[in-house]
Amino acid sequence: MTLLSFFNYWVVIILMMVGFYCVIARGNMVKKIMGLNLFQTSVFILFVSAGKIVGGSTPILRDGVEVYSNPLPHVIVLTAIVVGVAITAVGLALAVRIQEAYGTIEDDHLRDDFDEEDD
Amino acid sequence: MRVRDLFAAGMLFAIYSLVSAGLFTVLDAGDVALTEAAVGAGLSTILVLAVLTLARRYEHPVGSHNWLALSVVLVTGALLVYATLDLPEFGAADNPAQVHVGPFYIENSYRDMGVPNMVAAVLASYRSIDTMGEAFVIFAAALAVFALLSVRPRRDMPGVRRRHPPRSAASKGEEDEA
Amino acid sequence: MSDNGILRIIARFLIPLILLVGLYIQFHGEYSPGGGFQAGVVFAVGWILYVLIWGLERGLKVISLKAMYVLSAAGVLLYAGTGLLGVLLGGKYLEFYPLLESPHAAQQAGIIVVEFGVGLTVATVAMLIFTLFARRRSEWIAALEQDDPEQRP
Amino acid sequence: MSLLPQLSPFTIVLIPFAGAIAIAFAAGRPGLIQLLSWLTAGAFLLAVWGLAGAVLTGTVVEQAVWEILPGMAIAFSIEPLGLLFALLASTLWILATPYAIGYMTHGGYGNLARFFACYAIALGAAAGIAFADNLLTMFLFYEILSVSTYPLVAHDGTEKAKRGARTYLVLLLLTSICLWLPAMVWTWAATGSMTFTPGGILAGHVDPVAGSILLILFLFGTGKAALMPFHRWLPSAMVAPTPVSALLHAVAVVKAGVFVALKLAIYIFGLDYLKTLWSTDFVLYVAAFTMLTASLVAMHQDNLKARLAYSTVSQLSYIVVGAMLASQLAAIGGGMHMLMHGFGKITLFFCAGAIYLASKKTLVSELDGLGRKMPITMTAFLLGALCVIGLPPTGGLWSKWHLVSGAFDSGHGLILAAYLASTLLNIVYLLPPVLRAFLKPLPEGESAGFKEAPWLCVIPLSLTALGTIMLFFAAQGGYNLMAVIFDGGWN
């Protein structure tokens, strides 16, 4: 195996980590959700690259094509993308409600308010 | 993602989605590319923008680096890199993924159902219950957003519920009947 | 934006085109990339464009919030119902062969119906979510003004 | 005896619980509560005596109520020791009932329904312990007893009462859950059985080291037996109204503790096995130490109830020592002392309560001349004291006699000395109140306004005092009952 064959994976990993960092380190909820999306999308790329065959083509039957890439990861990722957008929608809706209820969507600012016991 | 302007961040995010859609095409995943473009660049961006009309456009400055978060991320990254060392070579035709279940679809989907787009065949027939689940995920998201955003906005949402003194016993009785 | 003439004219052309593309992706999904999900999104985007230009009120006249809600449920029920049909006709859940005589036709019919269900759900859900987000701002301002005229978001 | 109904043990145990529920529902109607209390205590008494008749004629009574897991059941069986304990509890309960009613109504206490319901539950739990066929059942009722007496101790509702009650509960729960429960699990894991078997179940299953640890866990885990250093709860519990102190902390609770100790010694370890364990001696000397120290502490207590409480701590250790001597005679003596001390100590507590009710006096130093005002009470006090000390004409003589003989038999000279020294101390702290009451004159300026306590209180204490004398003559019955265990005639 050559170093090159890892290169694809490592780029994906770097992207993944950027997204993950955004999720846990950022206080802003919109950014958190964007980070989540970034994180997930990178995983999708990892998944799809599992199905790639060098020299293959899109798995739609045509004449003259011998090698097709594996369709299964594509299906998985399709489903996962849909799940991702569903989460984004719900997360953003929650952010809207939090903005209304608290007047901010900065998670850091809410921490104190949150941990205060109610008495 | 060091952009404080969330609008700009949203735009960057849309561009990233488009780029990855391109990447998907390169990886022979036409369907995925189409979806990513429609969703990432389209739908998600619209929603982010819609939220930004409601909330502050600029992120609050973050004081310092979050070392804990950074270390968590680095550990995860290290684990991922460690894992990749034993992953099959990228793009090779003899990877396990290319020899076990995948080829069955490539070889048989046309015979089974006469559909040239194998992705559609796998999606809607071989792994149909997944797709049904996906439809229900979307439906759940709709219900969730509906539940969250169809109540009338209130500013006085209590931090502590019902701080006012407990109601009298008489009014309780009425409530029970209601 | 509805007073921008150029936009309106472009949109007049563009929106039918988008809807057409949506339909193509929906029903040509077995042959080329695409399927219910992508079609649904594209279809919804067409409607969203319409709303962006002519406003939410007119958009909701085309399809009301209630209709979206009902149709989104109808979409998943269509999918699930197709699966049930397979059981009723003696097969497994989501087995399409029992639907029609010819195996290929049965599979294709099944795929088309469930993809349509997905498309229906996705399109209406996208519209629904967009509507709810878009409407929220005006509702919120109204609520704020009712509580305290001074405060604005 | 055969005229009495013969109910199954579980039914008998349920009687007080059913009564408690009925009493709880009668909340707010004192008359009904009293009636129900009488009914429950009466029914319980009849049932226990009915069973005794059957058992003495040779019927084997065993009852598995429910098997939770294979080999692990809620089950009851009647054996002499348990029967003795149940007889004691039921008899004293019926005597304590009028006393409690009189005391609580004249003392102006509230929340009567809760009080009498918990009282009944405590007795039911004591019966459950008495009839338990295995460790699990015993543990269950032991904990019910602990928890159900908490409201009784805290009955006043004052901070002081609640603090005392908390000490009480925490100590009992801590010891039972931290020490007893693991010991039980260990026993189960080692032997696969938890059933009480004559001769013990541990022998041959655990090595002496483990057996020694088990013994320590079990004995100290039985917090109700008040071995030092886990005796603190007993003085704390004296914040309770006197009927509670009398019945529960002279009879039901503490006797449950020593009963458990005896039962463990005889039926789980087995006396022969017990002899081989090094920790037997350890526990023995801790108990002897407790016996002496508590007596010394009792001497310095001016508060009458506190003095009685420490006396109880000391007397309980007599029984534990009896169990640990690993001699049949001493074990029988321990069983008998459970009975004798029960009668004696309840009399003393009844008297203390009666004195408080009549004169509001709680200190020993205030008792001067009281004998002239309350002759019946003070006479009863004298009898109770004699019984606890172990002097004729009371039953206490016989139990101490057997204990001392057992110590002599097994060659524990030190223990023998401890017994004798402690008995001397008994005399020193129990007789002065009587002497003060009868021989010293009333203090100057004391109004002569008070007289004997209400008859509802006086009659019970007279009866228990008479009981101590009766036991002097009837002690042979108790001995015979106990001896059956070791004759091998009992399975």
Place this chain on the structure above:
Amino acid sequence: MNLLALMPFIVLIPLIASGVVALLPGRTLPWVATLLAALASAVIAALVLPEAIGQGPMSYPFGNWPPPIGIEYRVDAANAFVALLVAGMAAITLLWAPKSVAAEIEGRHGTFYALFLLALAGLLGITLTGDAFNVFVFLEISSLATYALIAYGQDRRALLAAFRYLIMGTVGATFLLIGIAFLYMVTGTLNMADLAERLPELRDNNAVRAALAFIIVGMGLKLALLPLHLWLPNAYAYAPNFVTAFLAGTATKVALYVMLRFVFTVFAPDYSFVVLPLSTVLMVLAVAGMFAGSWVAMFQIHLKRMLAYSSVAQVGYMVLGVSLATLTGLTAAFLHLFNHALIKTALFMAIGCVMYRTGSAKLDDLRGLGREMPWTLTAFALAGLSIIGVPTTAGFISKWYLVLASVEVGAWWLVALIVITSLMAVYYIWRVIEAAWFSPRPQGAVAVQEAPLALLLPTWLVVGLNFYFGLDTRLTVGASTAAAEALLGAGVALP
């Protein structure tokens, strides 16, 4: 119809019903439909369980495509047991629901109940499926619905709790996805049984190890295993009472089941526990969870938070049983999984009754309430006995087995720890009892009535079940043992 044909309908009935219920108007109609769906699902699960125990695994291929080409539902004793628990608890909590929901939920009830059904169907789907990716899909169905259900809470902190749960839950799910991706890349299959066949060849593969790690962390997040538990207390505390009662009994249990399924079935136990130091890691986390959870619970003044922290501790007990990796340990884990669902549901229901009347779940507001709401608080006390582990309650049985499992491997110190944490449970339950019965009512407090029968009866039903399963252990112990055997395979005994 035979049972196999019925089996997928455990999931499908609530799933399809959600589409219908979403459209139903009014308040009663959606509830009735939801209840019927949950009951039907529970009945089928109850029918399937003995079959799964007796006959071994049943497989239902969707679309009649044989696995691993298509997706199968694969039911053995382990997941039939969990499915019965989830569906059963859903039906029981639904009995309790109407009054509570009427008081707390704004907006359309049809939407609310549809979300509930989706959450239920998602949990059941995760349980029954035999396909790794299908787990992810159904996990997200239930998660999405759960976020919304939590956000229905009337306290604004419910929103924040839901958001944080969303973030952590999604990260967890994505971790799971990464794990599945690795597994797919090295084996080429997504079917669990197929994976199990192919993984033994890949013992020394880094990616397989990483996959296990990711899956465990991902599920640990959903399970609220100690350092990953942060979302749980607030989510439970501020969600509507009905939702809390349901989630407390089901959500973490299913996450645990998924973890077990991967650890034991997909990766063989001799891999997970021998090749990797999983046993140690899980045991440390479990013990830490038991302690930290109980410790924090002792100082909570908000009772729902207290119970939530107690849940963190109880998850520790379950994971402890797993970490022993013996048949008895696993049996104990399954037993506690079942019994804890009963206990926590009963406790949350009782607190829900209190909140229904007083609007507060704070310890101070509970003072002296024992006399005004005797039935409610007695139910609480009895369920409290069960969580402490008093004999004749369900909680005792599971702790007993846990202790037995510890003794079997000679880990006496674990017994001591279990005892100590039980004592901590005594403390936090006792605080409530003392406040309710031995403290005076605060001054100026208005008289409160006993909770309505519609709430009391289901609460007492669950309390009764706690005692029933504390006495009749044939069902629970039998099924748990069968479940543990199913997971451990043919009698794998581990050091």
